[in-house]
Amino acid sequence: MARNQERRTTLLDAAIEVLGDEGARGLTFRAVDARAGVPTGTSSNYFTDRDQLLSQVADRIFVRMTPEPDSLVAALEPKPSRELVVELMRWVARRMAAERTCYLGLFELRLEATRRPELRTQLTKVLRTDLAYNIRTHVENGMPGDADTVRLLYFALTGLLFDHFTVPGLHDDRELDDLIETLVSRIVPEA
Incomplete structure (x- = not known):
């Protein structure tokens, strides 16, 4: 479980970087995965959709x-x-x-x-x-x-x-x- 939370945090931090560097339009699961250095498809295993990712990014910020x-x-x-x-x-x-x-x-x-x-x-x-x-x-x-x-x-x-x-x-x-x-x-x- 701890590993999953660490991965979620890594993905959220990567999403913040994408959001800050490329804007909301650049915030895709693929971009988050690339920024986090994880296999493609990883972030979609942690967030059901883009709205959930955005909401959790707000909390993480x-x-x-x-x-x-x-x-x-x-x-x-x-x-x-x-x-x-x-x-x-x-x-x-x-x-x-x-x-x-x-x-x-x-x-x-x-x-x-x-x-x-x-x-x-x-x-x-x-x-x-x-x-x-x-x-x-x-x-x-x-x-x-x-x-x-x-x-x-x-x-x-x-x-x-x-x-x-x-x-x-x-x-x-x-x-x-x-x-x-x-x-x-x-x-x-x-x-």
Whole structure:
């Protein structure tokens, strides 16, 4: 059984790479098998259809993008302040850059979800859970602002990273860290 789970994870990671590199149209069982380095037909033994593969890819992306609990605890140790929010947002941006393929894959899934109701339902569930967790963490740790502050930070960072990953020259005159500091200072109230 463990071997089967390892193989499933390998296939999902390969699917994320295909999705990030080639887009949703390039995501086929054959492409996943090739990227995973397994015999043709392997992924179709693990996923009944493309919709199931897409839904499980959404889950796997969030597993890969979620920080280790200890690293989050350490990041939240300093006194809550706007400056800490800036550092946390920069930390998130660095983590997303380290998982660039996952982040691009997530954008592809969002677009694909506009055409696939089952994927839309799954992706909405995953994103809603993630946003609720971020709101809860922000509020429970006494960070400045409220739930709407976190929502606005989420919207702003999502858009900023979308630009950063898809059209990197768009904000040539500004460093990503500086843009993050600007958006936090405009959204987050003083502590």
